[in-house]
Amino acid sequence: MTLATSNPLLATWDTPYGLPPFDRVKPEHFKPAFDAAFAEHRAELDAIASSPQPADFDNTVAAFDRAGRALARLDGLFYNLTSSETSPALQAVERELAAPVAAHNSAIYMHAALFKRIDGLHGKRHALGLNAEQVRLLERIHLDFVRAGAKLDAKAQARYAQVMERQAQLSTTFAQNVLADESGYRLLLRTEEDLAGLPDFVRAAARQAAVDRGIADAHVITLSRSHIVPFLTFSSRRDLREQAYKAWTTRGEHDGEHDNRPIAREILTLRREQVRLHGYANYADYGLADTMAGKASAVSDLLMKVWVPAKKALAEERTALKAMQLSLGESHEIEAWDWRYVAEKVRQVRYDLDEASVKPYFPLDRMVEAVFDCAQRLFGIRFVEQPQIKVYHPDVKVYEVRGASDQLVGVFLHDNFARPSKRSGAWMSSYRLQSRHGGQDVLPIVVNNNNFAKGAPGQPTLLSFDDARTLFHEFGHGLHGLLSNVSFERLSGTNVLRDFVELPSQIFENWLAEPEVLKKHARHYQSGEPIPDALVKRLEDARNFNQGYETIRYTASALVDMAIHSQEAAEAPDIVAFEAAELERIGMPRGVGMNHRLPHFQHLFSGSSYAAGYYVYLWAEVLDADGYDAFAEAGNPFDAQTAHRLRQFIYSSGNSLEPGKAFEAFRGRGPTVQAMLRKRGLLETAPG
Template identity: 50%
Template sequence: MSGNPFFETWDTPFAAPPFAAIAPEHFGPAFDRAIADHQAEIDAIADGTGEPGFDDVVGALERAGRSLRRVGGVFWNLAGADTDDSLQEIERNMSPVLARHWQKIGLDPKLFARVDALHARRDALDLTAEQRRLLDLTHAGFVRGGARLGEAERRRLSEIAERLARLGTSFGQNVLHDEKDFLLVLDGEADLAGLPPSLRDAAAQAAAERGLPGRHAITLGRSLIEPFLRFSTRRDLRETAFAGFASRGEHAGEHDNRPIVAEMVRLRAECAALLGFASYAHYKLDDTMAKTPEAVRGLLDRVWERARAKAARDEEALQEVVRQEGQNFALQPHDWRHYAEKVRRRDYDLDESEIKAYLVLDNVAAAAFDTATRLFGLTFAPRDDVPVYHADVKAFDVRDRDGRHMALFYADYFARPSKRSGAWNSGFRGQHNMDGGEQRPIVVNVMNFAKGGEGEPTLLSVDDARTLFHEFGHALHSMLTDVTYPSLAGTGVSRDFVEFPSQLYEHWLMRPEVLKRFALHHATGEPIPDALLERLQAARNFSQGFQTVEYCASAIVDMAFHTLTADEARSGVDPALVEAGTLEAIGMPKPIVMRHRTPHFAHVFAGDGYSAGYYSYLWSEMLDADGFGAFEENGIFDADTAEKLRANVLAAGNLRPPEEAYLAFRGRLPSVDTLLARRGLA
């Protein structure tokens, strides 16, 4: 391609992005043209004359912006998974431009007048159920976005959105800076004390990738730092590693996220007040399953009390091990994982390194694929001819049992300095069936697993393997979607329902029917022994006190920030004080730290996705704990139950409210008691 690839047809398999032909300098002109084209399409809708009809208003809105979605789909995925200085500069420049563009559309009085007039006539229109749902959601989106406000208020909302976009981008880039900047180099056998061979191999690979061949190093990727905290017998090095992990985004200077958080909280509270809500949490929860902050806190508080009590008992057991070893220090956050591993070995005869020997990345991925085959008839064929954006990325052609192409799936599993931390599901292209055509999605799962040493397989912890299944559950939601309009497709559902399919899918990982086939020893190929499998199942809830406390603490702090009123936030927000005060009020155990401390809480502050919404993982767990019961009752690969899940949840996108979707699948709504029982907290 001699010109800008975004101005040309992509003659690639599945019309996949031609990554090798795309350079950073292509994005600016591509965004400029795409935004201009989109604005022209919007103006044409707003300037329409005569009585508005569904297709020339809502249908036209769904068609508009296709070139912008194509450019953005490539750019934002690369910005998260394989970024560099050039892409980060574009990200900083484009975030406020795009925020301004979308705010202009959402607050366009002429456009809203057309949508409003159409919505007023909704009962007289001959609409399908899907069209009626889309019309209602489109109208509600304009109203929630401030379309009915006066000109001054609309202008202020636009200013806030543009500023929040800048701040969110800076927040995420600051976290990535601190993650890239930290490297704990391990010198000699003394520094490697306690580390199993698989972790040593991964640390050697990490050092080699950072220009230190022959050395060992620990980065802040969870797949490296968590096992290091678990196995290293060097308490001083564990303290150094944990301090780096816990203080991301909290260093004075240009990469300090604390002032960013303070400003974001203030602006979000002001935005909510302009829209008529008591707080930003009230605004964000208004169209979710939870509905109110009170309902969220009711769930969190009930789970918190059980989890804190369990964690307190566990702390006593860990402290006793410290004493038995002749030490007299009080347990600290950098000690918990290390001594918990010792107790797990003692009480359940389980060694994390022993389990990892059976969890080879390629086999775990194959297990995720096979589970989807047995449940939904999907097949996954590797495609080496499909362009990829990094040599580590693999592409798969996904087809159903009738041979129909369902999706192109990218698997991007390994950590690297160009990738932000965490794990996520995203897409380069969405699904729709508009205008008699069919567009199937391009889906990507991104992880941060520590790559095995040269010539060695990559071995996963149970948590890593669970993460792979979790994100693949999201991918299935994206791949199986089959709706007419793109706004209703795939994971475009309420925040506290979107985690249901992903968390539900995790359950299959730990089933003997799956592990006996795919948990094969990396050296011998032997399946996981029954005795080890039984011990693993027995210890399933061993760390639930710790895990639930660190998660719930983050969710409660998220709500504390976003239930501040505009007046409270305007008077000044000190993020450190809000975090500390909230944790003190709930009695946070001192040896446990929030899973995501405020200065690196990217779910909440590197964008708006999970702001006042981090609770959603727990809310969705109510659904998945009960939902998997349907498979336990009927057979974990029961065809009828799987078809109910596919038809009413995975394929249906946002065709109906989440409560109705869940009822259609399960026949009842869930209870928190099932969640508590699953976590061993009942």
């Protein structure tokens, strides 16, 4: 038996839509498959570089884009599994592969003969008779090479490759450490006193978590956001709230094998060395050079436009919370584990609104129907479930995505529930990117991951309004991949500048709050009755409630990210001490906390995509708030002409257009910040 026949990853994938053969894959298959894919990719690149034909777009640039498809197929499977359905054996392979994968990437972009051909074409790109997309591809590939070290001398390249390999190893360890802390924590609630204050939906989710973990006669709170946030919101046991909050916020910050403090510090030190080789003073300057923002001052300007008014809004919120505390007979200082609990009491009184009255109208199945319906009304696509197709976990649903003429345009996987083998958070990724080569359409395979607390058997999974917003957000990313309509994989879908990538996701959130969407899809899971108009009105009235708190938590994390990546010392500081000092410097209000503390800030340290880049959610919010106003101006949230422009220039164009020009083509002008400030309820208090 040959390696190709014994290893399903090396054989032809005789599966529907070219999905991976999930049922036949074992962890031990990956290392030999990657070795073979590396060799195949290197041979393809060597053939391009050594071609006797003069370099042209087709035989060099387009050929480079086509190369490595076997490796890309393998990447798509492996890294989706390590995020969504990992195991100790798979984690061991992930650690083993971290350095070889990084070394292969360095070998690609430091291939001198290949870069010589690309560099030559880049220098005369406007004289080659290329169309706009071809020029964009050539420019992006050339920049990829340069930013990966192609122009460094041989000695610097050798050190650069070592630095990148070590970073890959450390980032893998960082992510695995966070997962270990998350999956290992269990707050056991055994008595009615332990459960005090928790509504039925929180109790049901906690009981199901206990059942899933084989724990009898107890309820379990995990560190999944869909568990911890409701517990902090409703539990009247202040001592247990404090215990749970501290466990949540100290992930990665414990002595022992899962301590991320030295890991993050070494990553930062290596990033400093990496960018010094490029001639940059700090990592932020390097990271922002290839963004819409362009430089740190533009990021700081935007963050401070919300930081200052958010602090004023927070002070007003704190006054309301203190008054509520006094009415409850409490006088202690409001700590971070108290804020959500007291704020919920204020929300209930001020808006006659509480989570327990909202969640019955937001069953997961109905909300999935809502995102599909909005996509169909906007873009003419349908999602057709394929229940016969089994993938990597029984909870994952598979859909065909069909266009207006019933043509297949992609495949969508929906993975919605939290489990110990899955990392926290919510994200979209791809098993295969859309492209076209030689008239052959390559259809995308996209997956959305969420971490909702699963309902008990026979019971629906009920979402909070924030959960439903997350569902819409990730689906917006999914549409960005599914609706991609470009020729080249490098420009496909979400392969855009990182402060543009959140626009398609964040603008899609807006449809959740549209009254006609709520009336159609937000129906009581028992009676089927649509959400009452009065409740819709209360949700709208409460839209900006606690916005100062939420804005401070996000902006503090973004400011700390920018600060620590702006350091110029050769050795990175102690991350916990730095974080505390920076929060004091910017005047972080007491009792609020950050969205992500550095020891578990996976956006920054489980990879580099969001390093010096956590600001991108706010940058994209400027675009999405202004962009969604186009539908308001048209007088219809499903206006056909506006939706057509949104699809053409935002969802389908990938990186084939410069993002500023793409937004202007959709909106008719550049964005302004006022719509975002108004959306957050901060416009009146914003500085001039």
